[in-house]
Amino acid sequence: MAFGAFATATSAAEPAARRKSPVALLLLLPGLLYLALFFLVPLLSLVITSLQQPDPLVFGRFENAFRIENYATVLAQYWPQAVRSFGFAALATLFALLIGFPLAYFIGITLRRWPLLQALALVLVIAPFFISFLLRTIAWKQLFSDEGPVVGFLQALAILPGDAAITGSAFAVVFGLTYNFIPFMTLPIYTSLERLDLRYVEAGGDLYASPASTFLRVTLPLAAPGIMSGTLLTFIPAAGDYVNASREFLGSTETAMIGNVIEANFLVLQNFPAAAALSLVLMAAILVLVSVYVKRSGTEDLL
Amino acid sequence: MRGFGRYAIWVYSAAALVFLMIPIIYTIVFSFNDSRRTNIVWRGFTLDNWLDVCDAQGVCQAFGNSILIGVVATVLATTLGTMIAIALVRYRFRFRSATTLLLFLPMATPEVVLGAGLAAQFLQAGVGKGIGTIILAHTMFCISFVVVTVRARVASLDPALEEAGRDLYASPRAVFWRITFPLLLPGIMAAALLSFALSFDDFIITNFNRGADVTFPSYVYTAAARGIPAEANVIASAVFLLAIALVLVSQLSAAARRRRLAKA
Secondary structure (H helix, E strand, C coil): CHHHHHHHHHHCCCCCCCEECHHHHHHHHHHHHHHHHHHHHHHHHHHHHHCCEECCCCCCCEECCCCCHHHHHHHHHHHHHHHHHHHHHHHHHHHHHHHHHHHHHHHHCHHHHCHHHHHHHHHHHHHHHHCCHHHHHHHHHHHCCCCCHHHHHHHHCCCCCCCCCCCCCHHHHHHHHHHHHHHHHHHHHHHHHHCCCHHHHHHHHHCCCCHHHHHHHHHHHHHHHHHHHHHHHHHHHHHHCCCCCCCCCCCCHHHCCHHHHHHHHHHHCCCHHHHHHHHHHHHHHHHHHHHHHHHHHCCCCCC | CCCHHHHHHHHHHHHHHHHHHHHHHHHHHHHHECCCCCCCCCCCECCHHHHCHHHCCCHHHHHHHHHHHHHHHHHHHHHHHHHHHHHHHHEECCCHHHHHHHHHHHHHCCHHHHHHHHHHHHHHHCCCCCHHHHHHHHHHHHHHHHHHHHHHHHHCCCHHHHHHHHHCCCCHHHHHHHHHHHHHHHHHHHHHHHHHHHHHHCCHHHHHHCCCCCCHHHHHHHHHCCCCCHHHHHHHHHHHHHHHHHHHHHHHHHHHHHHHHHHC
């Protein structure tokens, strides 16, 4: 499972004898050139675009320039959406961890004695990958709609006031993001726990550690690589997501995230410099957060 | 975990799994809805949506485009990614850390940035957007996932098998195609399936680079504003049931094999 590979690739034993040969270049070159052309050059295009200024002659066109102010302008205009993106993504990551960790523990450790049940539970975790995520999000929207079962039930219990709505709220967006990323959180943690040697846990008990301290000092550290890749696989795409927060899905204009603003500026308003500047701000912020996180957790080579 | 804790984790996990299934079941159930214009309220059971899937305008065209894009991008990404994975495990070369960084970064970059970047590039180069640019984009983000998947398989290969081939005077080409490649095949297949799934369900990067062409996810996104036809649910449900059947068969047979091995 590639989602676990974030965690497993480093620990996989590499054969000791690596040869030096021109064949290596032939194998690497096509793929790396492809990534250079369609990953690195686009980043460069973003940098160029983000510094452009409006063409004084043709309305709606831009010409190359060096307008650093573009960054100040978009940050001043869109800082609430940027802050909201990271807040929502952090909350969704936390909730996905609270649901995903026990689930991964259950599948990877509790179900070890029942291989068929274990296989079945694993299939259920990856099942959401096989059905369009837009349709899954629409399903939640309709379940949460004003005439839907959830709102009616909560209003009947007087938990929700009669005129309140769930869709369009921050709650709905964080809920949708959490739902979407539970499998991305669960699978890498499962891969770590699945290979955990239970004799370590037994040793903790033999040495008179309480179950709680065995869990904190043995199980949790051994699951750390999985938790780390799970949080990255959740936080990064969640921060850039714009489907959950969009008006047609679970959000409203009050819940717009940075992805919604980038999409609107690029595809609707055609204000390409603003969209490019915001994209680079998002990418830089994520790279800084990720590198700090990776440094602090001590596993530096992820791939 | 003893006593109460043992049952608590069963209940908690079962609830989490049910939670994961809710929107999937909802989508499948509403593929049988006798809906008129919008598929929001339940109006009764019908098979019409399944029998005339292509009745909703454009939905089959979008589905066909998604399949075409998925297949081409998968072939390209799997080929390029497998070559890189072999080189990473088997050979020494300079710029190794730069290479792994270049492979890691696309996975650590939010899709909206990848999408906007490619769109800015195509805009500057004056390339018209359409199915071609979608394929270029999908191949790009699939390569890294192929590399991590295949790499683990290459690393677990027993070098003695290839050595045996060489000892028996097989040419390097014969060693690769008769020994290495068949042993890598399960990993390559897993990578190809993952690529196809990623491409087929991609919306964000596609939306920035599709021009006027429509894929299945972009069809759903556009339709969301005015109500998604039940035929879209039919297509998603059919793909889901097919994929889950394949996975169930392979998972359960693997689990049964493990159990036999454990007993033996």
